[in-house]
Amino acid sequence: MKLVNCSICGELFRSRDGEICDNCSTEKEDSPYKKVRDYISSHHRVSLVEVTQATGVDGRIVLKYIRDNKVSLVKGELD
Numbered sequence: 001m002k003l004v005n006c007s008i009c010g011e012l013f014r015s016r017d018g019e020i021c022d023n024c025s026t027e028k029e030d031s032p033y034k035k036v037r038d039y040i041s042s043h044h045r046v047s048l049v050e051v052t053q054a055t056g057v058d059g060r061i062v063l064k065y066i067r068d069n070k071v072s073l074v075k076g077e078l079d
Ligand SMILES: [Zn+2]
Pocket: 006, 007, 008, 009, 010, 011, 020, 021, 022, 023, 024
């Protein structure tokens, strides 16, 4: 076990493997990831701002999911 910064939210946590903390784990039922993914999948075209406002998830976290290809917005909507 070692202390690492979560690559999603930046919080320090003890990691066995991986770089995402339990709170941000894509396995967790109420994780930011699930909220973001569910919102994007149930809306046809959404912007980053809409996602952050609707889900309450920090834009930096949403961007991280996008960069990691965990979720995707319509191309060009990031600006
Ligand atoms: Zn985290």
